[in-house]
Amino acid sequence: MRALIPTGRTGHLVDIGEVESPQTAPDEALVRITHFSLNRPDFLYLSNPGTSYRPGIDAVGVVERAATAGGPTPGSRVALHLPAGGAAAQYAAVPARRLVPVPDTVSCELAAALPLAGLVARRLLARAGALDGRTILATGMSGGVGQFVVQLAAAEGARITAVAATSEPWHHLPDLGAAVTHDIETLADGSFDIVLDSVAGPLGSTAARKLAPGGLFLWFGQASSRPLTLDFFTLFEGGQGLTLHHFVYLAADDHQDADDLAALLELAAQGRLRAEIGHRAHWSHTAALLEEMAHGRLRGKAVLTVD
Structure with missing residues (x-):
């Protein structure tokens, strides 16, 4: 064959x-x-x-x-x-x-x-916890995973902002439910409950400063091929903390993959996921x-x- x-x-x-x-x-x-x-x-x-x-x-x-x-x-x-x-x-x-x-x-x-992009998005947001009314800052959303992260987060009541360079294919993201910024420095420090980062490097490191006290930083990729560099003296200024978690999408077994994929296909059948x-x-x-x-x-x- x-x-x-x-x-x-x-x-x-x-x-x-x-x-x-x-x-x-x-x-x-x-x-x-x-x-x-x-x-x-x-x-x-x-x-x-x-x-x-x-x-x-x-x-x-x-x-x-x-x-x-x-x-x-x-x-x-x-x-x-x-x-x-x-x-x-x-x-x-x-x-x-x-x-x-x-x-x-x-x-x-x-x-x-x-499958892969949807499973990553579904499990990433499950790790983030309850989303209704929470603010999310996300990097690397212009690809396959990002479109599902945006839709699923918005459907659960989150307000999600995607950081994208003007050279990236970002124009579909507002239709899916995201606000888009091309300059992360225009966002106020300490203004987001959750950061989802798949880029790392300077962008991901800057995104960490945008977390509110006690916020959650979910790192799930390094598309820039450059590591995160976090200045903890700045991040913890005033005594606030954060949770840093490395997210891996792999399921415990084949059955979990099938169950989660079936749930995604059902959302698609209902017209709630495209x-x-x-x-x-x-x-x-x-x-x-x-x-x-x-x-x-x-x-x-x-x-x-x-x-």
Whole structure:
């Protein structure tokens, strides 16, 4: 069968090539993949020299052969989340417990865009606690995760402000429920209950100063490739404290991934969650879109079709 395989070439990280067809275990279904979305981990793993990583963390497909242990039946349209990748292929062997039926009113594109980004957003905000009436400052919201963070936070009654450079694809964020600022220094110090930071570097470090006394700083990425540098003498001036937490999205088990993804798909079916899909393309365009991702030019999510 055909699948995306790493090339090891900078600037053109993947090609469509021939690989062995998957063999299913009793608890696995054979799924014919129709759509998959790109995530930043795909780019990061493929950029490692000598990698054998095959992309495809999030996908949608049709069950060709059900698992003997149960699960969705043949012909079912399903969404799947595979943290180890490999779904960017014509077929994938997937544990039945990781397959989530896609509601009839949810498009394949939306279902493929949801899993990783939606799971991160849902669990990040759950870690933040009750949100009604609280103020949130967020960095790195112009990509796939940010759009779901904004929608879910606004739906729970939070007032969220996103920091975005004018060169970033930020124009969809106000429609989703966020205020947008291009200069974090215009925001008053100590004016936010929660900071969500996925950029780190100088921007994330400055964001920490915007926390109100006793605020919560949730760090979940380092897109700038530069570390946080926090001046605790300044942050604790006057005796106030803060909580600093490194957030990791990974679930305790496959069942939690499936349950959370089912909840996200239900919100989408109700019209309460949508995806900003900035790029729809045939999977032969994957390498070019990964380059766009590397330079921060992808708006929302990129969803590709498998023929």
